Amino acid sequence: MAEEPGLLADLWHESCKSFAAMPRWSQITLVIGMVVFIAAVLPPLDRLPKIPLATVRTAAFLALVVGLIATARMRDEFFLRVYLHACAIAFILSSTIVFASLAYDIPLGRNTFTVLDLSFLIGFFGAFWWLRRP
């Protein structure tokens, strides 16, 4: 008797529930972080001088991360495990890729950030799928 509404629909539904259950301060932090982070890569904010722009982007990214951690804490044991698995997968995957890039002398440069975040996303979706599959 597996009631299967689909992976993405499930993830969206649970994320909304998780957001609704968060304390007000963390909801505001998450939304501000997301809005400012997107705004800081678009005109006119992206024309700011380098140091202020970098500061705005870093602060927005930090707010986004703090908000995401708050959503993880709000959810039940299932989601805590999804986050745990995602962190483990992200560490293994990204450290292997970064190490291989050093070993092969391929400079990743700013793409290191993409590798880290993409590894976490892959880990998150992978863990979510694996833990709930029939």
Place this chain on the structure above:
Amino acid sequence: MAAQTVKNALRQLRVLRGWTQQELGAKVGTSRQAIIAIENGRFDPSLTLAIRLSRVFEKPIEEIFFLDH
């Protein structure tokens, strides 16, 4: 000593009562995904959740969760 895994009778007990995974999740304050994962043996619940399940099913914990010999 060989490693023992924890099995459970969650699915049988739930079906016996005619509850959906969503309904059982709501009764014990957890998500439907958590119920799916526990029923499929993907992870063992915390002691808190196990006690809540035990209360909902009105059965001792060891009748719901047991070691696989």
